[in-house]
Amino acid sequence: MTVRGEGTGPAPVLEVEGLTRDFDALRAVDDVSFAVMPSELLGLIGPNGAGKTTLFNMLAGALPPTAGRIRLQGRDITGLAPNRIATLGIARTYQNLRVFPDMTVFDNVSVGAIGRFGVSLWGTLVPGLERRRSDRIADATIAALERLGLIDHADAPAGNLSYGQKKLLEVARALTLAPTLLLLDEPAAGLNPNETEALSLLVRTLADEGLTILLVEHDMPMVMRVCDRIVVLDSGRKIADGAPRAVRSDPAVRAAYLGDPE
Numbered sequence: 001m002t003v004r005g006e007g008t009g010p011a012p013v014l015e016v017e018g019l020t021r022d023f024d025a026l027r028a029v030d031d032v033s034f035a036v037m038p039s040e041l042l043g044l045i046g047p048n049g050a051g052k053t054t055l056f057n058m059l060a061g062a063l064p065p066t067a068g069r070i071r072l073q074g075r076d077i078t079g080l081a082p083n084r085i086a087t088l089g090i091a092r093t094y095q096n097l098r099v100f101p102d103m104t105v106f107d108n109v110s111v112g113a114i115g116r117f118g119v120s121l122w123g124t125l126v127p128g129l130e131r132r133r134s135d136r137i138a139d140a141t142i143a144a145l146e147r148l149g150l151i152d153h154a155d156a157p158a159g160n161l162s163y164g165q166k167k168l169l170e171v172a173r174a175l176t177l178a179p180t181l182l183l184l185d186e187p188a189a190g191l192n193p194n195e196t197e198a199l200s201l202l203v204r205t206l207a208d209e210g211l212t213i214l215l216v217e218h219d220m221p222m223v224m225r226v227c228d229r230i231v232v233l234d235s236g237r238k239i240a241d242g243a244p245r246a247v248r249s250d251p252a253v254r255a256a257y258l259g260d261p262e
């Protein structure tokens, strides 16, 4: 029988240590540390200008940190290029939509899967290899479209989708990468209450199925309802880290929002 020693619980998926980013004299992210455990749905909130997007961009490799380390499943990924980080397992959606309106919904989503399965020279030379690759891309794309309820729109131009559906398209595209960690940047922005409800359910279900998710979101009721844990930033610093109920009643958090976050 193996006796598990103290401190031998599951290892974090993501570890952020002393992460800092300066823009000239402005310290946008200031010595932030936290970890995200497997299958955890972690909310990252804070008032406008708190540093959420800057932190996100550092995690995704879009912005090099001034100081600090980022580890994904124990591996140091600090400062790696965005495509390398995506290959290693971090997929993201963007605050502003990145949808190609004239391409079909299927093609928009398959961009993620193409990134995952690569484009290989061998594919053009070895008979059957290119077809197998295309099949895998199609399978991953179809699975993601089904997951997000977009399969009936697969052949339509993405420009025909509603705003809410375009946001779902971005989540589908991220899922085709089969990520270890999904970064969602304000997915509920611009959605109506029904769409937000459906999105909340989806995000919660994905986490319950084992996906680790970091959610930046201004929709406070949504964050409070779906997240396992919440990290709060204010002026670049982490001011709270805990369960939604504790964070909601934290005096420092209330003060940061100049009143009641609700």
Ligand SMILES: Nc1ncnc2c1ncn2[C@@H]1O[C@H](COP(=O)(O)OP(=O)(O)OP(=O)(O)O)[C@@H](O)[C@H]1O
Binding pocket: 023, 026, 028, 046, 047, 048, 049, 050, 051, 052, 053, 054, 055
């Ligand atoms: N490229 C940049 N150059 C200079 N300053 C920047 C840059 N990006 C962000 N900042 C500044 O860094 C601070 C943090 O901005 P950031 O966008 O990360 O905040 P945020 O929490 O995501 O805000 P919001 O909720 O409004 O999106 C702000 O003061 C912002 O003006």
